[in-house]
Amino acid sequence: MLFDDTMRDILAKAKTIAIIGAKDKPGQAVDTVGRYMIKAGYTVIPVHPVRQNVWGLTTYASITDIPVAVDIVNLFRASQYCPEHAREVLAMAHRPAAFWMQLGISSPEAGALMAQNNIAVIEDKCIMVEHQRVMR
Numbered sequence: 001m002l003f004d005d006t007m008r009d010i011l012a013k014a015k016t017i018a019i020i021g022a023k024d025k026p027g028q029a030v031d032t033v034g035r036y037m038i039k040a041g042y043t044v045i046p047v048h049p050v051r052q053n054v055w056g057l058t059t060y061a062s063i064t065d066i067p068v069a070v071d072i073v074n075l076f077r078a079s080q081y082c083p084e085h086a087r088e089v090l091a092m093a094h095r096p097a098a099f100w101m102q103l104g105i106s107s108p109e110a111g112a113l114m115a116q117n118n119i120a121v122i123e124d125k126c127i128m129v130e131h132q133r134v135m136r
Contacts, residue, residue, distance in 0.1 A: 002122055008134040010098045010120055014071035015043055017127075018063055018096075020085055021076030022046030022054045029102070030076040033128045037074075040131060045070065062088065069094035074127050075101045082107035086114055095119060100127050 017037055023030050024046075034055055038044045045068075046054035049061045060066050063073060063085065073089055073096045075082060082101060089099060090113065098120040101107065106123040114121045122130075 002120065004134050006120065007122065007130055010072065010122075011131055011135055014097065016045060016068065016070050017042045017072045017074055018045045018047055018060075018066060018070045019074045019076060020047045020063060022048050022059065023051060023076075024054045029126075033074075033076075033102070033126065036128045037131070040135075064088050064091050066092075070096045072096055072098045072100055072127070075099070075105060077105070079105050079107050082110035083113065086110035089114070089119070090117060098122060100125070102126055103129070 019034050021030060022034055025031055034044055038055065044057065045066055046057055046059040047063050048054060048059055052059050075085060077085065086099060089095065096119060099114040100122040101124065103124060103126040111121040111123060
């Protein structure tokens with residue numbers, strides 16, 4: 001269980017958020033959340049294996065392709081893909097402080113991999129909603 005103080009601390013310290021499954025398709029939750037996080041002042045790095053220039057930003061095919069440190073990895077992928085993404089995160093040169101699975105997404109396997117490596121795990125919570133709630 002992650003307490004509000006911990007979540008607030010993660011969000012306050014974070015500067016860069018990678019969004020796996022990023023799409024700039026109006027009306028989709030990932031688009032709304034991505035645009036909100038950009039407006040909230042974060043450097044957002046879109047990750048999608050096919051799409052390019054999501055939100056007008058350089059978009060990477062894989063989290064492991066990102067050349068800079070990422071503070072939060074935010075997942076908009078179905079739960080069954082989370083363990084694979086957790087293993088990719090562990091292969092990153094600079095590991096993030098948090099592995100955040102969006103509302104409706106959870107994975108005990110991914111969570112265990114992250115926790116074993118001292119990476120905070122947030123499951124089944126929308127980063128935008130939680131930011132609005134704990135950062136006001």
